[in-house]
Amino acid sequence: MPSARLGATESIRVLVRTVTGLEQLVAAELTTAGHRVIDLSKRQLVVDAGESILSEPPQLADDLFLIAAGVEDPGHTKAALNTLSRQLRRHLTVPLPHREPFAVSASYVGKRTYNRYDVEDLVGAIITERTGARYHSRRTGTPPEHRTDWRVVLDGESVHVGIRPFPAPLHRRDWRRHTVPGSLHPPVAAAMAHLAGIEPGQVVLDPFCGAGTILIEAQQLEPDAEYVGVDHAKASLRAAERNAAGIQWQLGDARRPQIAADRIVTNPPWDVRLAIGNLTPYLNSWRDVDAVVAIVNQHQVATLTEHPAWSSRSVHDLSLAGLHPSIVVLRR
Ligand SMILES: C[S@@+](CC[C@H](N)C(=O)[O-])C[C@H]1O[C@@H](n2cnc3c(N)ncnc32)[C@H](O)[C@@H]1O
Incomplete structure (x- = not known):
């Protein structure tokens, strides 16, 4: 697992994704662990976290990403993609040593005249420019199992781009080998x-x-x-x-x-x-x-x-x- 390089007093800004309805409970878990929640909205929290978040990630969270860029949501038109591209080229910094290949998964709220693959490919191209790493587009099929995952969320107000510092989503548990119909998340x-x-x-x-x-x-x-x-x-x-x-x-x-x-x-x-x-x-x-x-x-x-x-x-x-x-x- 790659590790973020932090000084003793630095914090890392992370995007924590949750099940809808668990946001407040995840916020309480993070605050109790000494991290600072700076924004809470449907399904996600933006957190200034101590380094311990990488070794002891929140048990109630669905997933966690180190934020590489946080910019304004450019809106729903195709022209907005050009704005997003300019903004990300200016602000995106890659917070981790990068394994390849990598994939990008995007989601947005509301109707847009572009689709998730347009966003993913745009972000994928910028990351390749920055890192030289090989991008696997989801438009052309399922990405290889061993890869680095990036996440993009357009929530109507902001766009967050983040990299997962773990080999798998947080909700996936090593202990879980068997399930039954109705097994719980x-x-x-x-x-x-x-x-x-x-x-x-x-x-x-x-x-x-x-x-x-x-x-x-x-x-x-x-x-x-x-x-x-x-x-x-x-x-x-x-x-x-x-x-x-x-x-x-x-x-x-x-x-x-x-x-x-x-x-x-x-x-x-x-x-x-x-x-x-x-x-x-x-x-x-x-x-x-x-x-x-x-x-x-x-x-x-x-x-x-x-x-x-x-x-x-x-x-x-x-x-x-x-x-x-x-x-x-x-x-x-
Ligand atoms: C929704 S599943 C539980 C899933 C579990 N939380 C998990 O994550 O795997 C409900 C379970 O209740 C069991 N069940 C249904 N009626 C029962 C009863 N009267 N007494 C004991 N078990 C029962 C079923 O066999 C099933 O395994």
Whole structure:
């Protein structure tokens, strides 16, 4: 992995990308780690970060880029591309020693008379001019696996161009070898673990554990708690066991957990293809628990927040792969 060269007091400006709805939680994680969030908008944060962000990147973030240029969004017309080209030629600095080949991935908000490939190829040409590195255009197919990735985001106000200092996107986890239908995006699981406020020595249960994403992410956050995953499908438990052999995975029914837990952090089936509907019988059966953090669909939110035995602490609405689940935090 290339490393940014920094003096002791310098900070690096980074673009942190998030799942829609997790922006504030990612900002809190970064601030707690001593970094300074200077701008927050939909799906992204601009951060003045210490060097530790490269060795301890935020667990809740989707991805992170060292900013090579931040200029004004030139607008939606084709002529705007010439303006963008001039601005980037003036302001873009390459912050890392460069591996090749490299690829560029662009996105923008609103309608434009140009497409993402036009932006990518424009930025790719400028980076090749600066570095001599070989550019692989996505217009002509999938780029090779070993490459450096650049990201361009036109958000209506500004354009940020950044380089990923890691070999893969942050949301990709080394531990994840197996998934099940409905497996959760790891940064969302990490956000749920943060919201659960897990303390050392507590017993944390996921009664719909699937391939284990939530408990594996929670264990990375608080290694000194005890984690137990339950699922009624043997295939899910096999996947979880292969992802993390060090956690207890048990065959069982979510309505009859055989374990006294302090916290439940869970992902009941909520996608319309898998949903189990009303969660009241499950909540009724989780008697010893003093907090539940669950990711559910819009119909299930009401059954959780209106349950008489629980008070709703917060609801976090997300957009995830075209769906709109919410994380609900309940306390006794
Ligand atoms: C949405 S998946 C969980 C995915 C998991 N968070 C992950 O990242 O892999 C829901 C899981 O609940 C399990 N399940 C459904 N109904 C159940 C029940 N009544 N008791 C226990 N497990 C159940 C399914 O087998 C499935 O593995």
